[in-house]
Amino acid sequence: MIDVSHLSKNYGPTSSLIDMTFRAEEGEVLGFLGPNGAGKSTTMRILTGLARPTSGTATIAGFDVQRDHLAVRGILGYVPEQTAVYPDMTVAGYLEFLAGTKGIVGRDRTREMERVSGALNLQRERGRLLRNLSKGTRQRALIAQALLGDPKVLILDEPTVGLDPAQINDVRGLIREMAGRRTVILSTHILSEVELTCSRVAIVAAGHVVAQGTRAELLGRAPSKVSVTVRAERAALEAALDVALPNAVWACAEGVGGTWCASTVLPGEQQEPGATVGRAVIGAGLELHELRVDRPSLEDVFLRAVGRKPA
Amino acid sequence: MSAFVRQLRLVTQRELGATLTMPLYFVLTGLFFMLAASVFLASLVDFAKGSDTMSLNVTDAVLRPTFHTIHFFMLVQIPLLTMRLFAEDRANGMLDLLQTTPLNDWALLLGKYLATWLAQVVFLSLALLFPACTAFLGTVEWPIVIGSWLALVLLSSGYVAVGMFFSSLTESAVLAGVLSYVGLFVLAFGSAFAGASVLGDFARHFTVVEHVNAFFTGNLAWMNLCYFTSLTAFFLFLTARSLESRRWRA
Numbered sequence: 001m002i003d004v005s006h007l008s009k010n011y012g013p014t015s016s017l018i019d020m021t022f023r024a025e026e027g028e029v030l031g032f033l034g035p036n037g038a039g040k041s042t043t044m045r046i047l048t049g050l051a052r053p054t055s056g057t058a059t060i061a062g063f064d065v066q067r068d069h070l071a072v073r074g075i076l077g078y079v080p081e082q083t084a085v086y087p088d089m090t091v092a093g094y095l096e097f098l099a100g101t102k103g104i105v106g107r108d109r110t111r112e113m114e115r116v117s118g119a120l121n122l123q124r125e126r127g128r129l130l131r132n133l134s135k136g137t138r139q140r141a142l143i144a145q146a147l148l149g150d151p152k153v154l155i156l157d158e159p160t161v162g163l164d165p166a167q168i169n170d171v172r173g174l175i176r177e178m179a180g181r182r183t184v185i186l187s188t189h190i191l192s193e194v195e196l197t198c199s200r201v202a203i204v205a206a207g208h209v210v211a212q213g214t215r216a217e218l219l220g221r222a223p224s225k226v227s228v229t230v231r232a233e234r235a236a237l238e239a240a241l242d243v244a245l246p247n248a249v250w251a252c253a254e255g256v257g258g259t260w261c262a263s264t265v266l267p268g269e270q271q272e273p274g275a276t277v278g279r280a281v282i283g284a285g286l287e288l289h290e291l292r293v294d295r296p297s298l299e300d301v302f303l304r305a306v307g308r309k310p311a
Numbered sequence: 312m313s314a315f316v317r318q319l320r321l322v323t324q325r326e327l328g329a330t331l332t333m334p335l336y337f338v339l340t341g342l343f344f345m346l347a348a349s350v351f352l353a354s355l356v357d358f359a360k361g362s363d364t365m366s367l368n369v370t371d372a373v374l375r376p377t378f379h380t381i382h383f384f385m386l387v388q389i390p391l392l393t394m395r396l397f398a399e400d401r402a403n404g405m406l407d408l409l410q411t412t413p414l415n416d417w418a419l420l421l422g423k424y425l426a427t428w429l430a431q432v433v434f435l436s437l438a439l440l441f442p443a444c445t446a447f448l449g450t451v452e453w454p455i456v457i458g459s460w461l462a463l464v465l466l467s468s469g470y471v472a473v474g475m476f477f478s479s480l481t482e483s484a485v486l487a488g489v490l491s492y493v494g495l496f497v498l499a500f501g502s503a504f505a506g507a508s509v510l511g512d513f514a515r516h517f518t519v520v521e522h523v524n525a526f527f528t529g530n531l532a533w534m535n536l537c538y539f540t541s542l543t544a545f546f547l548f549l550t551a552r553s554l555e556s557r558r559w560r561a
Binding site: 045048049050052078080085087088097098100145 | 317407411
C-alpha cells in the first residue's frame with residue numbers, strides 16, 4: 001500500500017534522509033518511531049506531496065506521490081505536526097470547509113461530519129470558535145478532519161501532542177480500531193504509543209530506517225541476559241554451562257552462602273535460553289537457586305537501534 | 312457544477328467570511344470613508360465659495376480630487392487586508408494541510424483573491440455616494456465619474472493581486488505587509504523617480520499613475536484596460552508559481 005524506496009533528501013550540504021526504505025501493507029498500522037530530528041516529519045512531508053525527495057521513490061496505493069500527487073491527495077487523510085486550524089472558524093465550519101475541499105458535499109457531508117464529530121467527541125464544541133478552545137480540542141478537530149471521507153490511508157504526525165491522558169487513550173483506541181480497514185502511518189517519538197497501537201514498527205535514526213518488524217520480531221532479534229545462581233563449585237557450574245551453551249561467554253561471581261552466580265548476554269536468535277540452561281544445571285546435579293532471563297523491552301531495542309545505551 | 316467552481320466558491324465564501332468579520336476591515340473602511348468624505352466636503356465647500364477658479368465644473372473641482380484621495384487610501388488599506396492571506400495560513404500550518412487535500416491551488420488563490428477584492432469593492436461602492444450627492448448640486452459628468460470609479464475597481468484588483476503575491480512569499484504577515492507597501496508604492500509612483508531616458512520612458516509605461524490618470528479624465532482606452540487586467544493576471548500567476556514552488560523548494 002505504501003512503498004518507500006531509497007528516499008534521500010538533502011538541504012544544501014545537510015542530508016535529512018539517507019536511503020530511507022520501508023513498506024506498510026494494506027490495513028497495517030505502522031509506527032514510525034524515532035528521536036527528534038531523525039527525519040520522520042520530512043518523510044511524512046514527502047509522502048503527502050509537500051516536499052520533493054532529492055532521490056528515490058514513494059508510492060501510495062500504486063500512485064507515485066510526486067507524479068500522481070492529485071490521485072494521492074484523494075485517498076489521503078493527514079494530521080500534520082502543527083495544529084493547523086482556522087482560529088476564526090467554528091469547529092463545524094472548519095470541518096465543513098475541509099469536507100468541501102475533499103469534494104464531500106450535501107448529505108454525505110452532514111453524515112461525515114456527524115461521524116467524525118462523534119468519533120472525536122466534538123459534538124458539544126461544534127458551534128464554538130476554534131480560537132476559544134483548548135489545544136487538545138483543536139487537536140481533536142484536526143484529527144477529525146483527517147477522517148473525513150473515510151480515507152484509505154492516514155498519515156498521523158505526532159497526533160496526540162497536546163491531548164490529556166483520557167483524550168490520548170481515546171485517540172489510541174481510534175487508531176487501533178482502524179487496523180485492518182485503513183493503512184496508517186503513525187509518526188511519533190512516544191514508545192508507549194507505538195506499543196499500544198501499531199502492528200509493525202520502523203525505527204528511524206539519522207535519516208534512515210535502522211530496524212523494522214513487528215514488536216515480537218524486534219524483541220526476538222534483540223539480545224537477552226541470562227543469569228543463573230547455584231550452590232556448587234565454580235568448576236562444576238562452568239562445565240554444566242559449557243555443555244548447555246558452548247559458544248556463550250559467562251561471567252562468574254561468588255555469591256553468599258557458598259553459591260556461584262554466572263551471567264551472559266545471548267543473541268536474540270537463541271531459542272528458549274532459560275530452559276536450556278535450567279536443564280543443563282539440573283542434569284549436572286547442581287542445586288539451582290535462581291534462574292533469570294531478562295528480555296529486552298521495546299525501549300531497549302529502540303535505544304540500541306538509535307545508538308544509545310539503555311539505562 | 313464543476314469541481315473547480317465548487318472549490319472556488321468554497322474558498323471565496325470562507326475568505327469573505329473571514330474578512331467581513333475582521334474588526335480591522337470595518338475600522339479601515341470606516342476610517343478611510345470618513346477621511347474621503349472630509350476631502351469631498353472640503354472640496355465641495357471650496358467649489359461653492361468659488362475659490363477654485365481654475366475648475367470649470369463640479370466633477371473636476373470636487374469628484375476628481377476625492378477619487379485621487381481614495382486611490383491613495385487604497386494603497387494604504389489593501390496591504391493591511393492582503394498581508395494575512397497566505398502568510399497566516401503558512402504560519403498556522405493551514406496551507407500545508409490544504410495542499411494535501413484535493414483542493415486545486417488555483418481555486419485556493421482565486422478564492423482568496425476574489426474575496427479580498429469583493430471586500431474592497433464594497434468599500435469603493437460607498438464612494439459612489441459622493442457623485443450621487445453632487446448630482447443634487449450641479450451637473451456631474453458621469454462618463455468621467457464612471458471611468459474613475461472603474462479605474463479604482465480595476466486598480467484594487469491589481470493591488471490585491473500584488474499584495475497576495477507578497478503574502479505568499481513569507482509566513483510573517485508583517486513582512487508581507489511591508490513588502491506589499493514597497494511593491495505598491497514603486498508600482499504606483501515609480502515613474503516619479505524615472506529620469507528622461509529610454510529606461511525612464513519604459514518605467515513610465517509600467518507605472519500605475521500614468522494609466523490611472525487617463526481613466527480619471529474619462530478615457531477608457533483599451534490599452535489602459537489591458538494594463539490593469541494584465542497587472543492582475545501577472546501577479547496571480549506569480550502567486551500560483553510561489554505556491555507551486557513550496558513543493559520543490561521544501
